[in-house]
Amino acid sequence: MSNWCDATPVEILLVEDNPGDVRLAEEALKETHVNSRLSVVCDGVEAMQFLRREGRFASAARPDLILLDLNLPRKDGREVLIEIKADAALRRIPVVVLTTSQAPEDVAHSYDSHANCYITKPVDFEQFIQIVKSIERFWLTTVRLPSEA
Numbered sequence: 001m002s003n004w005c006d007a008t009p010v011e012i013l014l015v016e017d018n019p020g021d022v023r024l025a026e027e028a029l030k031e032t033h034v035n036s037r038l039s040v041v042c043d044g045v046e047a048m049q050f051l052r053r054e055g056r057f058a059s060a061a062r063p064d065l066i067l068l069d070l071n072l073p074r075k076d077g078r079e080v081l082i083e084i085k086a087d088a089a090l091r092r093i094p095v096v097v098l099t100t101s102q103a104p105e106d107v108a109h110s111y112d113s114h115a116n117c118y119i120t121k122p123v124d125f126e127q128f129i130q131i132v133k134s135i136e137r138f139w140l141t142t143v144r145l146p147s148e149a
Helices: 019-030 044-051 077-086 104-112 125-142
Strands: 010-015 036-041 065-068 095-099 117-120
Touching: 010 019, 010 044, 019 036, 019 125, 036 044, 044 065, 044 077, 065 077, 065 125, 077 095, 077 104, 095 125, 104 117
Parallel strands: 010 036, 010 065, 065 095, 095 117
Antiparallel strands: none
């Protein structure tokens, strides 16, 4: 379990192509009490390169938590989620789908693909901050995350 006094930061990978949402997530995480480090990639191809430590991501830290948008360029989040959960080296990393989609088929597909939870992004700034803080409270302070396999 992580808490505010841990010396090692919790590694979070945000897979998001909207610069505004990236800024909101960064601001929300600054307001939390968890020692965390946020890495950001803007499409599904980069997400998989990051997770597999390929190319310019060779020295990337393994994330403790992935925040994944579904609507991404080059490779969408649905495909990324399937790849993550099919990879024995990555499947234990919790994936929080954080997207604008409210489509029931996206919710069902995400859970069928073994997402750990599905959250629809609010459009209001303060609500977005509260969502990120609630993710932080639950995933980074309440639950016990698996260590690297």
